[in-house]
Amino acid sequence: MSDHDNGHIQEHIRVYLTVFGALAVLTLLTVGVSYLNVSSTEAIFLALTIATIKASLVAGYFMHLITEKQTIVWLLILTFFFFLVCMFLPMIYDFDHTRLS
Amino acid sequence: MQIPYITEERPDTGLTNSKLGIWVFLASEIMLFGGLFSAYVFLRIAAPEGDFAYWGSKLNIPMATINTLVLISSSMTMIMSWASLKMKDFEKYKMYMGLTLLFASIFLVIKYFEYTGKFHHGIYPSSSTFMGIYFTLTGLHMLHIIGGMIVMGYFWLPFGNKMWTTEPERFTNRIEIAGLYWHFVDLVWIFLFPILYLL
Numbered sequence: 001m002s003d004h005d006n007g008h009i010q011e012h013i014r015v016y017l018t019v020f021g022a023l024a025v026l027t028l029l030t031v032g033v034s035y036l037n038v039s040s041t042e043a044i045f046l047a048l049t050i051a052t053i054k055a056s057l058v059a060g061y062f063m064h065l066i067t068e069k070q071t072i073v074w075l076l077i078l079t080f081f082f083f084l085v086c087m088f089l090p091m092i093y094d095f096d097h098t099r100l101s
Numbered sequence: 102m103q104i105p106y107i108t109e110e111r112p113d114t115g116l117t118n119s120k121l122g123i124w125v126f127l128a129s130e131i132m133l134f135g136g137l138f139s140a141y142v143f144l145r146i147a148a149p150e151g152d153f154a155y156w157g158s159k160l161n162i163p164m165a166t167i168n169t170l171v172l173i174s175s176s177m178t179m180i181m182s183w184a185s186l187k188m189k190d191f192e193k194y195k196m197y198m199g200l201t202l203l204f205a206s207i208f209l210v211i212k213y214f215e216y217t218g219k220f221h222h223g224i225y226p227s228s229s230t231f232m233g234i235y236f237t238l239t240g241l242h243m244l245h246i247i248g249g250m251i252v253m254g255y256f257w258l259p260f261g262n263k264m265w266t267t268e269p270e271r272f273t274n275r276i277e278i279a280g281l282y283w284h285f286v287d288l289v290w291i292f293l294f295p296i297l298y299l300l
Contacts, residue, residue, distance in 0.1 A: 090143035
């Protein structure tokens, strides 16, 4: 990254500012949609979708994941798999629980 | 002893050791918060109907919205401090790093008022399952903010930033690595905000 010239960095800064604007708008949007009269499933879906878009913007642009080396991408894919296992554990409990009662 | 591959990339990984190191650390952080997010889902599923929504409605959405915007702004100033070093502008670096610390402090002050507001109304972690997981998740996140501030404060103050004059490239990488951590803390809040305050 040390061979970046100033013009290159200026270009990056424009991208960062756009991402910053998008994050601010999405924050207000997620608060806005939380007042909509929708079912709780729809509300969860909407909130998590917006949060995932925001997180992708932060990870992709602020943390440079889009242009980052494959080593890190694979490391994160592996971590994400275990994260999903974590998320599924309560669901498994729920299925079990429902069948018993 | 010289630490190897700090400014030049290691041939087999294609990364500096510091960058690989911070990402492995962040992966472990994903699992730390992942376990607690999992606990949140578990507790929410098992809670009586409407219990989480009832206790969640006691939280202050405007304060948390401002705090979300404050954290996003701090991520922006953090990346600007790194970009300033890339452009060899040390004065701008100090300004943006100072702003990042200021935003982090504002976040803590707002969080302080939120917490004490709850305590004044007799709401504690023991008040309900929701409040238990709320204080655990936001408390752990707050500790991460404080940890980040200690590191960033060190790089901001003269005894921490003097490396800029001796090894500018190494110092720039340090700020990039600190930034990766800081953006991660921002990223965790992006999920905490809707699941605790809005759902």
